[in-house]
Amino acid sequence: MLKVTDLHVSVDEKEIIKGLSLTINPGEVHAIMGLNGAGKSTLANTIAGRDDYEITSGSIEFAGKDVTELEPHERVGEGMFLGFQYPVEIPGVSNLNFMRTALNGVRKYRGEDEMSAAEFMKLVRVKAADLKMSTDMLKRFVNVGFSGGEKKRNEMVQMAVLDPKLAILDETDSGLDIDALKTVADGINAQRRDDTSILLITHYQRLLDYVQPDVVHVMIDGKIVKTGGKELAVELEEKGYADVA
Amino acid sequence: MAGTQETQDHVAEITGEYKYGFVTDVDMDMAPKGLSEDIVRFISAKKKEPEWMLEWRLKAYRAWLKMEEPDWAKVDYPKIDYNDIYYYAAPKSQDKPKSLDEVDPELLRTYEKLGIPLAEQEVLAGVEGARKIAVDAVFDSVSVATTFREELKKAGVIFLSISEAVHEYPELVKKYLGTVVPQRDNYFAALNCAVFSDGTFVYIPKGVRCPMELSTYFRINTENTGQFERTLIVADEGSYVSYLEGCTAPMRDENQLHAAVVELVAMDDAEIKYSTVQNWYPGDKDGKGGIYNFVTKRALCKGKNSKVSWTQVETGSAVTWKYPSCVLAGENSVGEFYSVAVTNNLQQADTGTKMIHMAPGTRSTIISKGISAGRSQNSYRGLVKVLSGAENVRNYTQCDSLLVSSESAAHTVPYIEVKNPTAQIEHEATTSKISEDQMFYCRARGLDEEEAVAMIVNGFCKEVMQHLPMEFAVEAQKLLGISLEGSVG
Numbered sequence: 001m002l003k004v005t006d007l008h009v010s011v012d013e014k015e016i017i018k019g020l021s022l023t024i025n026p027g028e029v030h031a032i033m034g035l036n037g038a039g040k041s042t043l044a045n046t047i048a049g050r051d052d053y054e055i056t057s058g059s060i061e062f063a064g065k066d067v068t069e070l071e072p073h074e075r076v077g078e079g080m081f082l083g084f085q086y087p088v089e090i091p092g093v094s095n096l097n098f099m100r101t102a103l104n105g106v107r108k109y110r111g112e113d114e115m116s117a118a119e120f121m122k123l124v125r126v127k128a129a130d131l132k133m134s135t136d137m138l139k140r141f142v143n144v145g146f147s148g149g150e151k152k153r154n155e156m157v158q159m160a161v162l163d164p165k166l167a168i169l170d171e172t173d174s175g176l177d178i179d180a181l182k183t184v185a186d187g188i189n190a191q192r193r194d195d196t197s198i199l200l201i202t203h204y205q206r207l208l209d210y211v212q213p214d215v216v217h218v219m220i221d222g223k224i225v226k227t228g229g230k231e232l233a234v235e236l237e238e239k240g241y242a243d244v245a
Numbered sequence: 246m247a248g249t250q251e252t253q254d255h256v257a258e259i260t261g262e263y264k265y266g267f268v269t270d271v272d273m274d275m276a277p278k279g280l281s282e283d284i285v286r287f288i289s290a291k292k293k294e295p296e297w298m299l300e301w302r303l304k305a306y307r308a309w310l311k312m313e314e315p316d317w318a319k320v321d322y323p324k325i326d327y328n329d330i331y332y333y334a335a336p337k338s339q340d341k342p343k344s345l346d347e348v349d350p351e352l353l354r355t356y357e358k359l360g361i362p363l364a365e366q367e368v369l370a371g372v373e374g375a376r377k378i379a380v381d382a383v384f385d386s387v388s389v390a391t392t393f394r395e396e397l398k399k400a401g402v403i404f405l406s407i408s409e410a411v412h413e414y415p416e417l418v419k420k421y422l423g424t425v426v427p428q429r430d431n432y433f434a435a436l437n438c439a440v441f442s443d444g445t446f447v448y449i450p451k452g453v454r455c456p457m458e459l460s461t462y463f464r465i466n467t468e469n470t471g472q473f474e475r476t477l478i479v480a481d482e483g484s485y486v487s488y489l490e491g492c493t494a495p496m497r498d499e500n501q502l503h504a505a506v507v508e509l510v511a512m513d514d515a516e517i518k519y520s521t522v523q524n525w526y527p528g529d530k531d532g533k534g535g536i537y538n539f540v541t542k543r544a545l546c547k548g549k550n551s552k553v554s555w556t557q558v559e560t561g562s563a564v565t566w567k568y569p570s571c572v573l574a575g576e577n578s579v580g581e582f583y584s585v586a587v588t589n590n591l592q593q594a595d596t597g598t599k600m601i602h603m604a605p606g607t608r609s610t611i612i613s614k615g616i617s618a619g620r621s622q623n624s625y626r627g628l629v630k631v632l633s634g635a636e637n638v639r640n641y642t643q644c645d646s647l648l649v650s651s652e653s654a655a656h657t658v659p660y661i662e663v664k665n666p667t668a669q670i671e672h673e674a675t676t677s678k679i680s681e682d683q684m685f686y687c688r689a690r691g692l693d694e695e696e697a698v699a700m701i702v703n704g705f706c707k708e709v710m711q712h713l714p715m716e717f718a719v720e721a722q723k724l725l726g727i728s729l730e731g732s733v734g
Contacts, residue, residue, distance in 0.1 A: 048689050052681065072688035073696075081689075088686035092704025098690070101700060105691035141704070158690065 001026050001166055001197040002047070007058035009039075009046050009222075015056070016042045018222035024166070024197045024215075031200040031208055033233060034219035035241055040201045041085055043219075044170040047199075048082035049075045063165060076102075077109030079165035081158075083172050087151040090142040095154065098142045099124060099161050106162060127160040131187050149180035156187035167191055168199045173207035185210030205237040218244060265493035266526060269355040269466050273385070276333035282306060285439050288333050292408045292442075295415065305428040305438030312432045318595035319624045319656055320564045322500070322537060330502060332440045334385040334467040348390050355384070355464065378489070379404055381445045381461040385470055388443045393457065400456050402486075403448040407475050410446035417448055421479050425508035425545045425572070433504040433539040433566075437473045441506065444474035449484035449515070458714055460489035463505075465525070465536065471502040478508070480515035482548065487518040489717055493525065493561075498534045500563060505540045513548030513575065518556070520713050521569075522721050525561035527728075530619070532591030535563025542569035543599075546578035546607075554581040555598065556712045558721045560728040563592060568626065570599035573607035573635075580609040583709040585721075587702075587728045588621030588653070597627035597658075602668070605636040614706045615646045617653035618729055624656040629672075633664040640669070646676040647705050649698065649729060699726030 002024040009017035016039045024030050034040050046053045047060055049072035059068045067075050090098065104114045115123070128138055131153050143151050152172055159167055169188065173181055188211045192198060200213060208216075208230065216232040217224045218241065226232065226244060236244050276287050285306050289299040314325070336349055379393035381404070388406030397404045403414060410418050428438045445461040465472045480486055490507075503525060509517050519542075528535025538561075544553035555569040571580025582598035600609035609629065617623040623646065631638045646655030657674050679701055687697035703710065703722055710718050 045685075050685050050689075071693065072685065073691050073693045076689065076691035084686065084689075086682075088680075088682045090683060090686070090701060090704050092707035093700055098700070101692060101696070102690035105693070105696060109691065162691070 001028075001063060002199070003061040004047070005059050005061070007043075007046070007060065008056045009042055010054045010056050011042060011052065016222055017046065019058070020219075020223055022217070022224065024199060026197055027194045028214045029192060029198045029200065029211065030215045030217065031202060031213040031233065032217045032219050032224070033202055033205070033236055035203070038219045039222040040219055041170055044082060044168050044199075044201050047168055048072055048080060073105060074109065076162070076164075077106050081162055081164035081167045083152075083155040083159060083167065083169040085171040085174065087143045087146075087155055089144045091144055093142050095138045095140060095142050096121075096124065099158055102158070103161055124157070124161055128157050130160065130190065131156050132183050133157055148175035149177065152176060152184055153180065153187075156184055159191060160187060163191075165195070166197045166199065168201070170201045171203065172200070173202055173204065181207065182210060205233045208233045265524065269351060271349055271351050271466075272337040273467055274335045274337045275331055275467070278331055279328040280330070280332060280440070284332050288440055288442060291333060291335070292411070294411055297415075297419065298411055301423070301428070302439050305435050306440075308429045309432065309435035309439055312429070312435055314432050318566050318626070319622060319658075320566060320593040320595050322564050322593075325502060325537070327436075330471045331467065332471055332473070333442055334470045335442075336384060352382075352384060352390075355466075378458045378460050381406055381459075383443050383445075383461060383463045383472075383474055385442075385465060385467050385472060388445075397456070397459075401450040401453050402455050402459075403446065404459055405446055407441075407444045407446045407477060410477075414446070414448070417479070418446065418477070421477055421508070421510055423508075425510060425543045426506050426541050431541060434506050434541040437475060437504050437506040437541070440471075441473045441475040444476045444505070445478075446476075447478040447486065447488065449480045449486045451481045452483045453481075454484065455486040458487050458489055460491065462491045464493055465501055465503065471504065473503075474505045476505070476507040478517060478519070479510045480512060480517050480551075482512045483514045484512075485516045487714060488520070489714065490519070490521045491524070500528075500535055500537055502537050503539070503562075505542075507540070507542040507569075509544035509553055511544065511546050511548060511551035511553050511575075511578070514550045515548060516552040516554075517544065518554045519544070519569070520717055521555075521557040521559075522713075522717060522724065523557065523559045523561050523565070524724060527561050527590065527592050528563040530590045532563065535592070536561065538562035538565045538567060540567040542567065544569075544571045544580070546571055546573045546575050546580060548578070549576040549604075550578060551575045552579040552581075554583070554712065556583040556709065557585070557596075558709070558713070558724065559584070559586040559594060559596060560724050562594070565592075565594040565596055567596045568598055570601070571609065572601045572603065573609065574603045575607075576604045577606040577608075578604065579607070581712075582609075582611045582613070583712045584613045585616070585706045585709045585725070586614070586623055586625075587616045587725060588618065588623045589728055590619040590621060592619070592621045594622070595624040595626055597625045599628040600630070600640060602629075602631040602635045602638040602640070605634070606638070607635060608639045609641075611640070611642040611644075612708050613642075613644045614709055615644070615655050616649060616702055616705065616725075616729070617646065617655050618649035620650070620652045622654050622656070624658060626658045626660075628660040628662070629670060631663040631665050631668045631670070635665050636667050638665065638668040640671065642670075642672045644672075644674040645705065646674075647702065648676070648678040649702070651678075695726065695730050698729050702726075702729060
């Protein structure tokens with residue numbers, strides 16, 4: 001599904017990702033764990049195509065296609081989704097309008113017809129209900145005045161509506177209380193299928209209690225230093241990064 | 246941004262062109278170039294005007310000769326040679342055609358291309374379920390067609406070109422013309438009074454709610470021609486009208502002058518809603534060509550509880566100088582101004598409003614959204630004035646500026662003059678820049694760069710756009726996107 005090969009990334013001429021390789025197969029859930037400043041978010045943003053992050057060498061292959069040079073929206077069209085650590089506010093644009101434009105943008109990229117307003121409403125109502133999001137929140141402006149938990153749930157609704165092949169979730173668990181964490185975890189598990197992959201980026205092990213990863217990677221200073229199974233997350237939680245790595 | 250240039254080039258290739266920039270090839274009847282008393286007489290004679298109208302024009306012309314072109318606006322343009330302009334250009338034909346069948350097919354095709362329906366069974370192009378809209382089509386100096394006149398007449402509504410109104414309703418025209426914007430009001434208004442060639446006249450009788458939207462569509466076609474249109478709308482007691490105005494011009498390398506005057510009069514309990522989507526040719530990306538848009542628009546809320554609402558979406562013109570205003574003379578009258586002004590490339594806009602509170606209990610609202618892209622200059626200039634006798638006046642002003650590019654500029658110049666201590670005046674202003682984070686968020690949801698800008702900008706303008714009639718709002722939203730194409734960076 002995703003194959004990152006010897007990736008080097010610089011931001012403002014400073015190298016953040018220093019030779020990182022990663023392969024995720026269809027049906028797999030991977031978790032990347034690491035401390036602040038390890039380069040986790042940079043990796044997520046780079047895979048999604050943020051263009052102020054400069055790839056100095058290496059490549060990103062997605063669903064059998066080299067996407068290293070693709071624009072962000074083209075990657076979304078190919079089936080990629082990035083859940084943001086800090087979802088951005090867009091005043092004046094309703095959540096519904098935003099999601100419908102996004103979905104139709106993706107459908108256009110794939111050469112499909114636009115979804116009608118009625119069809120879209122039906123879809124989004126179901127997805128929002130699954131994630132316990134009220135109709136009122138769908139009508140509000142994108143993330144404006146949303147609490148931290150509401151913003152993260154909103155990301156999950158967007159993911160569910162776009163139904164990506166690969167979801168990269170950047171600290172989706174941060175700032176959530178236990179109820180919100182469970183709701184979000186349900187959303188992630190619902191997206192987990194034989195034909196989809198998920199990359200969780202997280203600080204803590206607690207999300208992994210609810211979303212069982214197949215593979216856990218430890219990232220330190222722009223590189224993956226250790227890879228293992230779910231037990232690696234538990235070990236990290238107990239011993240800390242310094243001892244494990 | 247990597248990839249930005251490529252996107253820009255691509256967009257320029259497919260859509261970056263001004264969509265309405267074509268020229269219509271029809272035989273024109275022109276006045277000699279330049280301005281003099283003879284030209285004023287020529288225009289008046291062409292229109293077979295009565296003596297009083299000619300005298301009115303000449304008085305304005307003589308006043309104009311003694312006036313100075315204003316230079317206080319934050320706009321910079323080479324000196325205009327007023328003798329290098331044609332003041333009258335009309336498609337050749339004896340009189341205004343009586344029915345659409347008689348209109349030059351070339352002209353009909355022009356309006357068709359512009360998406361303006363002149364056949365009465367049609368409605369605005371591409372909008373499903375749209376309501377009927379009556380159109381007065383002004384081509385260079387003359388009105389070439391006015392639709393739905395019979396149907397409107399049944400409701401008692403007078404809707405026709407101002408040249409015809411001078412002949413058919415001289416008493417009404419005499420009574421109101423120049424009462425809101427006097428001949429000597431300002432340099433460009435005086436010029437307009439002297440040489441105005443056509444425009445629209447609307448009268449809504451007492452208690453009538455106008456059964457459809459009225460609109461005028463202005464088109465400048467001929468080279469080196471100035472357009473000086475004049476619009477006069479009178480809403481009598483308890484009446485209501487919604488009026489729309491649209492404008493386009495061909496792409497030309499030289500600048501063209503457009504100096505219009507719009508006067509609105511609202512009597513007791515009357516309401517006028519005036520919406521403009523201004524899309525004059527803005528010039529090319531290096532600032533060559535484009536329309537100089539020097540416009541005086543003013544409403545007199547004459548009666549008690551009268552209301553005038555200006556909504557404008559300004560995307561065109563090389564230079565815009567325009568302050569649709571309300572004189573709140575009737576007790577408890579209401580003035581509103583909702584504006585979106587977009588400037589891209591080297592466009593300059595100095596626009597805003599004046600709310601003059603003369604009577605007690607008057608209220609005004611000003612919402613202005615300025616969007617600056619490219620290397621453009623975008624200024625809001627507004628005056629809120631409360632006279633000493635006006636008790637319990639309220640005003641709320643909100644000016645927001647959005648910078649799309651780092652080389653553009655936004656300016657806010659509010660003037661507040663309050664002579665009555667009971668007034669409540671609020672002013673809020675913000676300036677922000679489209680952030681990389683907002684852009685990436687939209688793009689990471691499947692929007693391309695242009696779609697992302699259009700979405701963020703439309704969100705920014707929402708408070709204004711929602712005041713446009715629905716059919717217009719759809720057009721205006723698209724127009725915002727088009728105006729900003731290739732502007733990111």
